[in-house]
Amino acid sequence: MTDDVHEHELHAYVDGGLSEARRLEVEAWLAAHPADAARARAWAGQNQSLHAAFDAVLNEPLPLNLVRTTRRPVMSMPFKTVAAMLAMLVSGLVGYAIGLNHPGQAPAAPVYLARDAAIAHAVFSPEARHPVEVDAAHADHLVAWLSKRVGTQLHAPDFSAQGFELLGGRLLSGETGPVAQFMYQDRVERRVTLYVRRAVAGNPETAFRHATENGVEVFYWIAGDFGYALSGQIGRGAMQQLADAAYQQLVTVTVKP
Amino acid sequence: MRTRPDLIEHLPRLRRYARALTGDVSRADDLVQDTLERALAKLDLWQPGSDLRAWLFTLMHNLFVNQIRIRRPPETVMEDALDEPVSGGQMEALTARDIHDALARLPEEQREVLLLVGLEQFGYAEAAQVLGVPTGTVMSRLSRARERMRAMLAGGPAIKLKVVK
Numbered sequence: 001m002t003d004d005v006h007e008h009e010l011h012a013y014v015d016g017g018l019s020e021a022r023r024l025e026v027e028a029w030l031a032a033h034p035a036d037a038a039r040a041r042a043w044a045g046q047n048q049s050l051h052a053a054f055d056a057v058l059n060e061p062l063p064l065n066l067v068r069t070t071r072r073p074v075m076s077m078p079f080k081t082v083a084a085m086l087a088m089l090v091s092g093l094v095g096y097a098i099g100l101n102h103p104g105q106a107p108a109a110p111v112y113l114a115r116d117a118a119i120a121h122a123v124f125s126p127e128a129r130h131p132v133e134v135d136a137a138h139a140d141h142l143v144a145w146l147s148k149r150v151g152t153q154l155h156a157p158d159f160s161a162q163g164f165e166l167l168g169g170r171l172l173s174g175e176t177g178p179v180a181q182f183m184y185q186d187r188v189e190r191r192v193t194l195y196v197r198r199a200v201a202g203n204p205e206t207a208f209r210h211a212t213e214n215g216v217e218v219f220y221w222i223a224g225d226f227g228y229a230l231s232g233q234i235g236r237g238a239m240q241q242l243a244d245a246a247y248q249q250l251v252t253v254t255v256k257p
Numbered sequence: 258m259r260t261r262p263d264l265i266e267h268l269p270r271l272r273r274y275a276r277a278l279t280g281d282v283s284r285a286d287d288l289v290q291d292t293l294e295r296a297l298a299k300l301d302l303w304q305p306g307s308d309l310r311a312w313l314f315t316l317m318h319n320l321f322v323n324q325i326r327i328r329r330p331p332e333t334v335m336e337d338a339l340d341e342p343v344s345g346g347q348m349e350a351l352t353a354r355d356i357h358d359a360l361a362r363l364p365e366e367q368r369e370v371l372l373l374v375g376l377e378q379f380g381y382a383e384a385a386q387v388l389g390v391p392t393g394t395v396m397s398r399l400s401r402a403r404e405r406m407r408a409m410l411a412g413g414p415a416i417k418l419k420v421v422k
Binding site for chain 1: 269273353374375376381406
């Protein structure tokens with residue numbers, strides 16, 4: 001083995017852990033010791049290969065069950081939240097869920113739709129650098145891509161009359177499969193998101209519903225095979241207007257053959 | 258009540274490490290899920306201001322080790338059987354598949370060190386803290402892991418499949 005350069009230093013050289021001065025000395029040593037140079041090269045190649053093999057995981061859509069876990073209250077769920085959820089359940093969703101007779105698919109129930117949408121909104125809307133995966137400059141590609149992944153022809157509603165422009169979108173993964181999230185922004189950079197995912201088969205269509213999840217207003221509905229949820233923190237009145245516009249545009253599109 | 262740290266920003270890297278560690282998508286995400294559960298349950302033990310990422314990786318390491326213990330008795334690794342003659346050490350042509358296979362054949366304790374240092378870019382002392390072993394142990398495991406990888410990858414199909422573009 002090496003006399004002047006310890007093996008630990010070869011590793012530190014590969015991992016960028018040496019001082020500048022020592023790094024130059026080690027480089028000089030390697031120039032004169034080809035066997036060590038080959039080892040160091042191979043180790044550095046391993047680091048590169050590891051990144052090449054696994055860095056793609058960083059860009060995968062985050063599984064919603066993991067995201068939801070990070071958003072879960074730690075010790076005790078606030079009583080208010082529990083009460084609100086219970087109230088919604090009692091108001092007919094229990095019957096709805098039981099009627100489905102598919103306990104494994106319960107997460108598609110509207111109450112989860114609203115909560116997941118609010119979580120996805122809370123996670124991605126504050127992002128300054130990467131709020132969306134595909135920006136609105138590539139709107140056609142965005143809609144085509146998300147449509148393909150979600151499995152239906154999607155439409156990004158036009159909110160320009162309400163002062164919101166499409167910022168872009170991203171793909172998430174949920175229990176019922178892929179989820180599309182469209183993000184809009186107004187002139188003062190307030191953001192709203194539209195969350196679209198496949199609902200449980202045979203789902204009855206629902207009228208507009210409203211929920212507040214951790215301060216995020218959510219308007220949601222089920223039309224056809226899909227659940228839609230519009231989330232934002234811009235006041236209930238403004239949200240209602242956007243939700244009306246989205247509903248009008250999407251339902252019109254859906255009904256047309 | 259103190260502010261709760263946001264775990265979500267650590268999800269992508271926890272998932273990457275778990276994927277490389279287990280070699281399996283669903284097993285990896287289960288491990289991440291367990292790690293989050295553990296973190297939420299033990300959040301009171303985390304010192305605000307200390308490195309949350311290192312703490313999360315520590316929790317994951319402990320869970321991973323427990324899983325291995327449950328799955329099977331401590332394995333007797335073929336310590337030297339894998340160290341075949343080394344040729345060249347050309348890494349350019351390695352495919353992700355080669356890397357997956359080679360990682361799977363590393364003893365877990367070496368795989369962890371290699372991934373924490375080479376993929377997750379922890380310093381040696383940080384990796385030692387995550388794994389609960391002395392830094393010297395990290396260095397010797399790293400050395401063995403890298404040489405074993407070099408032996409496996411140099412003798413494997415990587416060379417045969419090498420494509421010169």
